[in-house]
Amino acid sequence: MKYLLILGLGMAVAAPQAAALNDRTTHDYTELDRDLEALMQGVVPTGAPSLSGFLQVRYDHSEDRPIAYAFDQNGDGDTTDPGESGVNDLGGFFVRRARVALSGHHGNFGYHVEVDTSVSDILREAYIDIPIENLTARTGFYKSGVSRNSLVRANELFFIERSEIGQMFEQRDTGITLSGSASNLGWSVTVQDGRDTNGDDLFLAGRVVLDFLGRGANIAEGAYGGDDQIGGTASLSYFDDGSTTDGTGWIGEVHVSTNRYSYGLEAIRLEDGGAFATPGGSSIRDTRTLAQMDGTPIILYGTYMFSPDRWEAGVRVQDLDDSTDTRFYEGSVSRYVDGHRLKYSVGFVTIDSDNIGVDGNLLQASVQLAF
Numbered sequence: 336m337k338y339l340l341i342l343g344l345g346m347a348v349a350a351p352q353a354a355a356l357n358d359r360t361t362h363d364y365t366e367l368d369r370d371l372e373a374l375m376q377g378v379v380p381t382g383a384p385s386l387s388g389f390l391q392v393r394y395d396h397s398e399d400r401p402i403a404y405a406f407d408q409n410g411d412g413d414t415t416d417p418g419e420s421g422v423n424d425l426g427g428f429f430v431r432r433a434r435v436a437l438s439g440h441h442g443n444f445g446y447h448v449e450v451d452t453s454v455s456d457i458l459r460e461a462y463i464d465i466p467i468e469n470l471t472a473r474t475g476f477y478k479s480g481v482s483r484n485s486l487v488r489a490n491e492l493f494f495i496e497r498s499e500i501g502q503m504f505e506q507r508d509t510g511i512t513l514s515g516s517a518s519n520l521g522w523s524v525t526v527q528d529g530r531d532t533n534g535d536d537l538f539l540a541g542r543v544v545l546d547f548l549g550r551g552a553n554i555a556e557g558a559y560g561g562d563d564q565i566g567g568t569a570s571l572s573y574f575d576d577g578s579t580t581d582g583t584g585w586i587g588e589v590h591v592s593t594n595r596y597s598y599g600l601e602a603i604r605l606e607d608g609g610a611f612a613t614p615g616g617s618s619i620r621d622t623r624t625l626a627q628m629d630g631t632p633i634i635l636y637g638t639y640m641f642s643p644d645r646w647e648a649g650v651r652v653q654d655l656d657d658s659t660d661t662r663f664y665e666g667s668v669s670r671y672v673d674g675h676r677l678k679y680s681v682g683f684v685t686i687d688s689d690n691i692g693v694d695g696n697l698l699q700a701s702v703q704l705a706f
Contacts (some may be wrong), residue, residue, distance in 0.1 A: 338514055339424070346364075348706045353502040358471070361541075362538045372470070372564040372599060375384065380636070381675070384437055384438065384439030385437070385438050385439060386435070386437055387435075387436050387438070387705070387706060388433075388434045388436055388706055389432065389434050389490040389494050389676075389703060389704065389706070390430070390432070390433050390434075390461070390703070390704050390705075391430070391431040391432045391433075391489070391490070391646050391701055391702070391703045392428065392430055392431070392701070392702050392703075393426065393428070393429060393430075393431045393495070393498035393699060393700065393701040393702075394427070394428050394699070394700045394701075395426070395429075395697065395698070395699050395700045396424075396426040396427040396697070396699075397424065397695060397696060397697045397698065398424045398425075398695075398696070399424075399694070399695025399696055399697075400695060400697070401422045401423070401424065401425070402422065402423050402424065402425050402426075402427075402542055403420075403421075403422050404421060404422070404423060405419065405420040405657040406419060406420075406529075407419065409621035411637070412445045414511065417517065418634075421489050422436075423569050425697075426619070427629055431453065431701065432451055432453055432454040432489055432490075433451060433452045433453040434449060434450070434451050434459065434489070434490075434522065435450055435452070435561060436448065436449035436450075438461075438476060439447075440517070443466040444463060444464065444465060444466065445463070445464035446462070446463050446464070447460055447461070447462055447464075448460065449461070454594075456657070458476065459507065460475075460476060460477050460507060461475050461476045461477075461524070461636065462474060462475030462476060462477045463475055463616075467513075469515060470513060470514065470515040471482075471513075471514055471515070472511060472513050472514075473512045473514070474510070474511040474512075474664075475509065476507050476508070476509050476517075476556075477508075477512075478504060478505070478506075478507055478508075479504055479508060479510075479512075479525050479527055479538065479540050479574070479614060480514075480523050480525055480540065480542055480587075481504045481525075481542060481572045481574050481586060482500050482501050482503065482504040482572070482586055483501075483568075483570060483588055483590065483599060483601075484497050484498045484500060484501030484556070485497065485500075485501040485502070485503070485505045485615075486521045487501075487554070487555060487556050488555070489618055490675055490703060491554075491555035491556060491560075491706050492554040492555075492556045492557075493557030493559070493597075493647065493666060493667065493669060493680075493683040494556065494626065494636075494649065494651055494667050494682060495553075495667060495680055495699045495701050496652060496682075496699075498601055498634050498636075498651070499617045499618050499619045499632065499655065499663070500586065500601045500603050500617070500619070500632065500634060500635065501601075501616050502616065502617035503603075503610075503613040503614075503615050503616070503617045503619060503620065504613055504614060504615055505614075505615040506552065506614040506615035508527040508528055508529070508538060508614050509527060509528050510525060510526050510527030510528060510537075511525075511526055511527075512524065512525040512526075513587035513653075515563060515632055517557065519545060519546040519547070519548075519551070520543070520545055521543070521544040521545075522541070522542065522543050522544070523541065523542045524540075524541050525538075525539070525540040525541070525542075525558075526538070526539055527540075527584050529576045529577060529578055529612075530576055530578045530579060530611075530612065530614075531577075531578040534578060535577075536574045536576070536577030536578035536592070537576075537577050538574065538575070538612070538614070539574065539575045539576075539577070540572065540573065540574040540575070541572065541573050542570060542571070542572040542573075543570065543571050543572075544568060544569070544570040545568070545569050545570070546566070546567070546568050547568070547569055548561060548565055548566050548567030548591065549562060549564050549565055549566035549567070550564075550566050550567045551565050551567065551568040551570040551655075552567055552590035552592045552597070552599070553566065553590075553592040553593055553597060555675065556597075557597050557638045557647055557649060557651055557669070558592055558593065558594055558595055558596050558597045558639070558647055559594070559644065559647060559669075559671055559674060559675065560594070560642045560674065560675070561592045561593050561594040561595075561597065562592075562593060562594060562651075563593065563594055564593065565591065565593050566591070566592055566593070567589070567590065567591040567592075568588075568589075568590050568591075569587075569588065569589045569590075570586075570588045571585070571586070571587050571588075572585065572586040572587075573585055573586075574613070575612070575614075576608075576611065576612035579608040579612040580607070580608045580610060581606040581607040581608040581609065582606070582608040582611065582612025583606045583609055583612065584604055584606060584607075584609035584610075584612070584613075585603070585604040585655075586601070586602070586603045586604075586606045587601075587602050587604075588601050588602070594643070594644075595639065595640045595643070596637070596638060596639045596640065597636075597637070597638045597649075598635075598636065598637035598638070599635075599636055600601070600633070600634065600635055600638075601633070601634040602631060602632070602633045602634070603619075603631065603632055604631050605619075605628075605629050605630050606629055607628040607629050607634075608628065608632075609629065610628070611623075615621055618655060618661065618663075618693070619655050619657075621661060621693075622655055622661050622690065622693065623657060624657070624659075625660050627657060627658040630655070630656035630657060631656050632653070632654060632656045632657075633653075633654050633656070634651065634652070634653045634654075635647045635651070635652050636649060636650065636651040636652075637650060638650075644671055644674070645671055646669070646670055646671070647667070647668070647669045647671070648666070648667070648668045648669075649666070649667050650665065650666050650667075650670075651663070651664075651665040651667075652665070653665070659688050659690040659693070660687075660688065660689055660691065661686065661687070661688035661689075661693055662682060662686070662687045662688070663685075663686055664684070664685045664686075664687065665681050665682060665683070665685075666682065666683050667680060667681065667682035667683075668680070668681050668682075675703070675705060676704070676706075677703070677704050677705070677706045678702075678703050679700075679701070679703075680699075680700070680701045680702075681698075681699070681700050681701075682698075682699040682700075682701075683696070683697070683698055683699070684696065684697040
């Protein structure tokens with residue numbers, strides 16, 4: 336079945352390009368954006384390459400998260416002297432993200448290359464968008480497009496970190512995605528390398544998106560940048576990693592927003608290996624046990640812009656549906672100085688769990704500058 340799918344995607348990409356060699360007529364093509372909602376709401380204009388990026392600096396504090404330290408203070412070659420090693424509570428600054436991206440077009444073909452200098456594996460994305468009449472194929476290194484939260488640009492998140500479902504699909508992989516839209520409906524089919532990298536067991540995913548209210552929900556997380564009129568978007572996704580036994584799952588989502596408020600629901604149904612088939616890690620995976628491998632984690636959130644385009648507050652509840660009854664209760668406030676280009680955020684997370692290694696509180700503060 337997977338070979339038929341790969342062959343079909345290859346033919347879909349290759350056939351129109353071969354025909355274009357004999358027909359130079361210019362066509363308008365739909366652009367594959369980071370999310371299918373973006374695809375349905377607009378086309379990125381062609382032009383010269385553009386440089387963009389953003390920087391996030393954060394402070395985390397928790398009396399429930401011990402941090403071990405060791406340093407050779409007197410230069411004697413060890414860390415055994417008094418004060419040279421120990422354990423402190425979490426409380427420190429770090430650069431969360433330092434992104435630089437180059438994007439552009441060559442005719443109707445698009446490209447995007449993005450790096451993050453705050454991590455060791457600095458390449459974050461590198462892909463080409465290929466126009467195919469009313470469709471678009473994306474190939475290269477990019478996100479699978481299964482979870483909406485994972486597709487929101489990191490500098491356009493309202494909450495300081497992605498949802499636990501979003502984190503499961505935040506990591507990129509190499510492959511190809513075919514997508515299209517018609518009216519208020521969009522879809523995508525993805526084939527990527529999966530957890531066995533270049534082995535022949537592939538990660539397969541499909542997603543259908545419906546804008547059921549207005550022009551759909553805000554592409555960014557939260558209310559900032561939303562429409563005056565209410566918009567709603569629903570989606571259903573399926574994924575399967577061939578190298579993981581029972582490595583399948585479904586994601587259902589509903590999001591509603593205006594420029595004053597937003598709210599939504601994310602739910603993921605995991606088979607026994609579903610949590611271990613996703614490209615990224617999260618607490619959903621970390622809290623799975625042999626006693627409960629499957630489950631249906633559910634996330635609810637809501638935000639309100641109590642000072643238009645300046646101050647926004649929100650809450651989020653995440654039930655991981657694990658054997659230790661782990662739940663995240665989160666509150667966050669953002670001050671928009673210049674929209675998502677310059678903003679300050681403060682968040683507080685309470686984790687309630689029967690697992691004492693997970694249970695605790697976390698205070699976060701972040702400043703972000705984009706260009």
